[in-house]
Amino acid sequence: MKKHMVDITALPEIFKSQLNEELLFSVKSDLDIDGKIAVQWLAITHDEVVLWQEQQSVPLKRMAVHTMKEARAVSNIGSGMLIVETTEGPVVAARYTSSLTSPMSFAAKLISALAQGEELPTLTKSDVPRYCSTCNSPLEEGTQFCEVCMSKKYAALRMLSYLKPYKFKGLMALCLLVLTTLVELIPPYLTKIIVDDVLQPQQTGTIFIIVIAAWVATLVVMSSMQALRGYIGVAISSKLMGDIRKDVYQSLMKLSLAFFDRRQTSQFISRVNNDAESMRQFMTDGVIYIGGHLLRFVFILVIIFSMDWKLTLLALAPIPFLVFLSVTIWPKVGRRLYQQWRAIYRLNMQVGDTLQGIRVIKAFGQEKMELTRYHAANKEVVYHDMRSEKMWQFFFPAFGLITSLGTVLIWYLGGQQVLSSELQLGVLLAFVAYLGMLFGPIQWLSQMISWTSRAMTASHRIFEIMDTPADVSDHPQAVKLSQIKGDVVLKDVTYGYEKHHPVLKNINLDVKAGEMIGLVGHSGAGKSTFINLLCRFYDVDEGEITIDGVSIRNIEQTELRRQIGVVLQETFLFDGTIAENIAYSKPDASPEDIMRAAKIANAHDFIVRLPDGYDTRVGERGHKLSGGEKQRVAIARAVIHDPKILILDEATASVDTETERQIQEALANLVKGRTTFAIAHRLSTLRNADRLVVLDRGKMVELGTHEELLEKTDGVYRKLVDAQMEMSKIKGVGS
Structure with a gap:
């Protein structure tokens, strides 16, 4: 050992x-x-x-x-x-x-x-646990990036690449931004003119009216350009948001089941909606906001330098302190926002788990326990919220104090110059107004940092999904099989959801076209895993599966699954009509095709008894239908698919004995000419299978017909049958 x-x-x-x-x-x-x-x-x-x-x-x-x-x-x-x-x-x-x-x-x-x-x-x-090479922070399972020290340049450039299709409208918005910024700088200068040149005893009222009219015209032009820029921004942002959501959703559809097995679905709802919205806000509102203030900062510097360079140098004195404060706090912002997001993410997972398992919670009376778990997760969110907000509550007043002291200093020194006739009052008023426009954006620098940090964090979570390679991907030279016969061969197949814990071990099986194979064994023996590998939901760790002599790795996944019809153990119906659910695999199916499939699945009779018949909406996950009704709709969905390979994973698990008999009669006609793999909880329903594969702890221990396997008195299959017969007797006595 x-x-x-x-x-x-x-x-x-x-x-x-x-x-x-x-x-x-x-x-x-x-x-x-x-x-x-x-x-x-x-x-x-x-x-x-x-x-x-x-x-x-x-x-x-x-x-x-x-x-x-x-x-x-x-x-x-x-x-x-x-x-x-x-x-x-x-x-x-x-x-x-x-x-x-x-x-x-x-x-x-x-x-x-x-x-x-x-x-x-x-x-x-x-x-092997993975750590960030830069900050040594542990990386979450399946994560490509470290969200503590992520590259903000990479995220920003990749986000801005989404603006390329809208570069003409973006250029128009940029020009309007520059013009609007220039026009916004006119009113303070008009104040200087009015105070120093117009409001003088020797001047006439005509000049005053002209200046006021110019001021009004400036405001009208500025408002018009802002409205036009906003209209263009809405047109860009709406389409931009759609593009991001589309790419995220498309990336999710390309990923394999193994990716979702390791994660909860609730986190992806947040990524598709909330994170995409954070990116959209940054690229439209944020870029315009930051860009506009940067332009305003440059233009104002030029103007106030031309007005009084000495006062300008004094006015800029607080800026080094502001820059130092920003550089000091920026790393903490990223870390705390990430921790805050992780806490919210865990809280959302808790809510998602609770709502999905609400029936189990109610059945076992565990509401108090779930409340305790929720309170613990909620307490963590509150803690990280308070940490982030406390930081802002220090940061924002500190910025405000520094900039306000700078303004007071200018009033004092400038006022002294006005009193000594070294400076005109209009110049001082305009200077202070420009200073307010200069320091105003700087005071909101903390908000811009928060805005940018949230967008960067959101973008990395979005791009992580987009960049995650599929565990099961198509081969570059993957072929299309227009029509298959249905010969299936498994050669030395081994697979485990965890690589060091194989669920199936060294499986060898040769199935001829049209043959019906029954899969039997104890719970956890590997029956459903066998089916998952055949559908190529996962790739085998060792060995090979072929269909008509072609490895399924070399067949396009969409083409492979077009040839396979599946009724899974866990029946899932979409929130639509019964007809839409039956025709899911064949959206262009005619009403006659849908009814025919329903009749084969023994679903037609209960459907026509419903008030809206085939137009009855089944509700979320089909909750308006009983378990047996949902199962029959799922069987009809596989029937209309008309596959060459049929997979029945506990296809009759949720129906009563009489309904099961009727479905078995329908399936007997359906499986003719099709290669069929069937799992059933009642072994008696598999006695008509051509061969039975008996799995035990991931190994194929027996293979043969129902009669052949019953002859093995010490065989696994015989023991399973005897155990079910004994259980049936006990139930019969109890009833």
Whole structure:
């Protein structure tokens, strides 16, 4: 059982020297046993499990393997625990954040294998914890970027690339922005003219009226240009938002099932909507806002330098302090916003889990427990919200104080010059007005930093989805199969959802076109996994699956699935009409085709009894229909697909005995001429299969007809049949 493994996190020599055996596995944890931020090291050898605190030479825990029964990694909200079952009860061996879930899960499997004397699991790439090379922050599972020290330049340039299709309108908006900014600078200068040149005893009222008229015209022109720029901005932003959502959704559709298995669906709703909206706001409102203020800053500097260069230099004195404050706080802004987003993300996952499992929660009366979990997640959100807002509450007043003191200084010094006739009053008034326009945007710099940081963080989450390669992708030379016969061969097929824990092991099977294969075995034996591999929802780890002699890896996925009809164990109906759900795989199906499929699936009779018949809306996930009705609609959906390979995964699991008999009669006609793979919870329904494949713990242990397998008195299939017959007798007595 001795097996050497890689020290994936470079266990410090001071700890390694204390081990009595060769190191099998080590991992650096980021929480202590109490759940507080700390660095701890977990090491596993053949004889013991040892835990150290960083900068402490004496181990915190030292547990002998012979006292252990098994270990498990338990996930909580944003964190987890490695729990070891010992002869004296459960012990928390380590705690960690969710970024270390994968390596800690491997540690649990390794400890269990050592404790039970089993073959040790193999360390794979996915088990190695990944850290950012820049800031050493742990990276979340499946994450391409570090959201703490992400490249803002990369994010900004890639976001702005979405503006390329609208460059003409964008150029118009830019020109209007420049013109509007210039026009906005006219009123303060008109103030100077009125005070110093017009409101003088020797001047006539005509000049005053002309200046006022010019002021009114300036306001009208400025408002008109702002309205036109806003109209163009709306036209760009709406289409821009649509483009981003389309690309995100298209990227999600390209990803494989394995990607979604590792994540909750609620997070993608946020990414498609909230993150896309943050990007849109930055690229339209944010870019215009920041660009406009930068232009205004440059133009105002030119004007006030021309008015009085000495006062201008004094006015710019606070700017180095503002820049220093901004540079100091910017890294903290990014980190705190990311932490705030992670807290909100975990809260949303909690809500999503609760709402999806509300029936289970109600059934077991666990409302209080769910409230407790929600309060914990909500408390974390409140904590991070307060941290972020406290930072702004310091930052904004500090900016305001510095700029206000600068304005007071200009009033004092400028006023002194006016009193000594060194400066005209109109010049001072215009100077202060321009200064207000100059410092106004600077006071809102904190808001711009927040705006930009949120957009950058959102963009990286969006681009992460877009850049994630599909686990199951089409081969560059993938072929299209216009029509297949249905010969299916599995050769030495091995697969595990976790690479070191195979669910199917070395499966070999040769199925002829038109043959019906029944898949039987205990729960967890690998029956549904067998089906998933055939549909190429996942790619095999070892071996090969071929259809008509062509590896399914070399067949375009859309073409492959066009030839396969599936009725899955978990029936899912879309929130539409019954007719739309039946015709989902063939949207152009005629009403006659839909009715024919429904009749074959024994669904027509109950459908026509509904008030709206085939136009009846089934509700979200089909909740308006019973389990048996949903299953028959799903069967009709597979029928209208008219596949050459038919897959029935517990296709009659949700119907009563009488309905099951009727469906079996319909399916008997449907499977003719089709290669069929069927899983059924009642083994008697598979007795007409040409052959039965018996799976046990991922291995194909028996193969033959119903009668052939029954003859094996000690066979797995015979025991399964006997167990079901015994259960039927018990139910019969009980009824």
